[in-house]
Amino acid sequence: MLGDVEELERDLACGLEMVAKALEERYLEFQPLLEVAEEDIIVKLEELSAKVDDKLRSANNFIRENSENDASSEMSRLTLTTHERHLRKKLLELSDLRQLLDKVHVIEGLLISCRSTKLYEVDEARNLIECVTLLNEITKDEGWVILTGRVRDILREEVNFMIESLKFSMICAFDEFISFPATEVKDTVHMRICNENSARVGTVLASLEMLxxxxxxxxxxxxxxxxNFVQPxxxxxxxxxxxxRFVVSNGTSEFIGSSKIKPVRGFSLEGISSSLACLFTRLADSIKNIEVHNRPLSLYIGGFLQEEIMTIFLKRLVVEGTCIVGFRAVQSKSYM
Structure with a gap:
């Protein structure tokens, strides 16, 4: 039985070498037609797993039968022979290999899925993150260097490349969603928000969030x-x-403001509050129906805005040498 296991190990080494070469060719050459197609890599991994399963069953049956024979014998051994200890060690290594093959099989399946043009970007991001998690679980302590070293390194390079490619694509899509054109008219600043397809924008944002x-x-x-809009x-x-100005055309909202506003004498909290309320109402309208993982985008950015706005208000009030209560008191006296 030990000889059978060692023969299987040699067979597995050849099979894994074939898998490693196929992965190298795919990653390094990026050829559309490979000597070993992607589906064949999956099939090969499944074949190797089946061989390991079959040998583990046979070897375990062999050990169990020997143990039963030893137990019924008057000369029952109290310790395992060197042969049996070696066999058990080999079986433990095969069991570890079986788990490694499962992880590589899952990673390869996820990568094939990521190349499908029918897969949404958010699902691609989810698959790639799962690949990273599985790759991190494969350590050199598990043996089988061809899997824990060479194959893992190839897959990691490929996963990293696909993640960077997806990031670049999603960042470009984000820049189409929100753009800050250069000043088009003297003393003005512009911002455009394109929300023609809120579902698509939500997918882009969700993908970026996962990455x-x-x-x-x-x-x-x-x-x-x-x-450029609140501070002025x-x-x-x-x-x-x-x-x-605020202009909406074909799903695109354009915000135009003064690059610098000349301050007037005095301070009108009501006027500032009214203008800010108008600005944020328009901003909310421009991103309506956009959700990030079922959460409205307006709520998502609310936390970022709140602290900044409060800081600006407090600074302004300090400059004016008053506070809201004091300001209202002054206004009340002016009407008396």
Whole structure:
């Protein structure tokens, strides 16, 4: 039986070498037609797993039968022979290999799925993240160097390449969703939000969120809104933006504001609040029906906006040397 197991190991080594070469060819050459097609890699992995399963069953039956014979014998052995200990060690290694083959099989299946043009980007991101998790579970301590070293490294390179490709594609889509054109008219700033297909935008944002790329872009967007639309309104003193316009056309909302507003004398909390309310109402309308993992985008960015706006208000009130309560008191006296 030990000889059979060792023969299987040699057979497995040849099969795994074939799998490794096929993966290398696919990743390094990017050829549409390979000597070993993607489906054949899956089939080969399944064949190797079946061989391991079959040999494990046979060997376990062999050990069990020998144990029963030994137990019925007057000369029952108290310790395992060197042959049996070696056999059991081999079977343990085969059992570890079986688990490795399962992980590689799952990873390969996920990668094939990711190449399908019918797969949504959010599902592709989910598959690739699962691939990363499985690859991290494969360690060199598990033996079978061809799998824990060479094959794992090839798959990791391929997964990383696909993740970067997906990121690039989704970032480009995000830039189409929100754009900050250069100044088109003197003393004005522009922002465009394209929401022709809210479901598609939601898919893009969800994919970026899964790839840990969404927050940084939303913060950059919020920073742009704060700097170029909120801050000038607060600095104006009365909330009036002479160049302020909002245009909607074919699913695209365009926000136009003054790059710099000349402050008026005094401070009108009511005017500033009214202008900000109008700005955020328009902003909410421009991103309506967009959800990130079933959560409205407006709620998603609300946390980023709230703290920044409060900071701006407090700074402005300090500059004015008053507070909201004091301001209202002054206004009340002016009407007496």
């Amino acid at each position: 840990n790329e969404l927050d940084s872009r939303l913060k950059r967007w919020v920073g742009f809104v704060i700097k 309104i607060v600095d104006s003193g009365d909330g009036v933006d002479p160049y302020g």
